[in-house]
Amino acid sequence: MSHLDAERLALIALGEDADPDESAHLQECSLCATEFTELSRAVLVGRSTLTVGDLEAPPARVWERIAAEVGMAAASAPDVDTDSATIDVAPAADIVDGPAASDSDETPEPKRGTRRWTKVVFALAASVAAVLVVVGVTSILRPAPTELAAAALDAFPGHPGAAGTAVVxxxxxxxxQITVELDADAAGTDAYREVWLITADASAIVSLGVLEGSEGTFAIPDDVDIDEYVLVDISEEPLDGDPTHSGDSIVRGELESV
Incomplete structure (x- = not known):
């Protein structure tokens, strides 16, 4: 089965109408349908970022390298306002239907398909750049989690050499959330490991979940006071359907405020 070429898929994703044969092919060919879906998502993300405001302008050498990579004249790179250090990114549809590169006797005009495809590449590249800027700024502005407490987890006699840590x-x-790490021999084939919070006098116990592998992060219920549930315990549990603690603790330690 022949597939739709990349240019047609990109242009359809950008909004051009697919002819009946193309539509039928997208219904039958999972490979082309998957590629079309990915391109459509890229276009959707790109268009959703066109109203976020001015983007920081990259150095001219960045556009020169992109142009060299796709075989496009550097003059065709997006316009850069050097005074305000922003990029003027046009809507994707305008980029696709915009004017062709100027003709000259020395440089033959590239074929229409090639010219449009390189413009599609620039449109998608600009969209991705906008997304990265937004994500980066959001990550910087959002406060980092605050560390509340930590514990070193010591081995029980039945599990010599085991050790662990816990951070809230x-x-x-x-x-x-509490993140635990465990360094111990693998659990038996008929057993699993569970993470618990226990009060200092062992009068109450709360299961946080099953630990798969050597590290896991678990949500702490809102009604659990870590000033009371100060012991972090990791146990080995048999596959017997009993939800209570087996009594076989691998490691345990007391949380201390940071």
């Missing part, structure tokens, strides 16, 4: 953090939304 609170994110800006007030949600608390």
């Amino acid at each position: 953090v609170e994110d800006p939304d007030g949600e608390r």
Whole structure:
């Protein structure tokens, strides 16, 4: 089965109408359908970022390298306002249907398909750049989680050589999580490991979940006070359907405020 070429898929994703044969092919060919879906997502993301405001202008050498990579004249790179250090990114449809590169006797005009495809590449590249700028700024402005407490987890006699750590953090939304790491021999084939919080006098215990592998992060329920549930315990549990603690602790340690 022949596939739709990359240029047609990109142009359809950008909004051009598919002819009946192309539509039928996209219904039958999973490979082309997957590629079309990915391109459509890229276009959707790109268009959603066109209203976020001015983007920081990269150095001219960046556009020169992009142009060299796709075999396009450097003069065709997006316009850069050097005074305000921003990029003027036009809507994708305008980029596709914009004027062709100027003709000259010395440089033959590239074929229409090639010219349009390189413009599509620039449109998608600009969209991706906008997304990266937004994500980067959001990551910088969002406060980092606050570390509340930590514990060193020591081995029980039945598991010599085991060790672990636990760290409790609170994110800006007030949600608390505990990340545990365990260094111990692998659990038996008929057993699994579970993470618990226990009060200092062992009068109450809360299961946080099953630990798969050597590290895991678990949400701490809102009604659990870590000033009371100060012991972090990792146990080995048999596959017997009993939700209570087996009594076979691998490591345990006490949380201390940071």
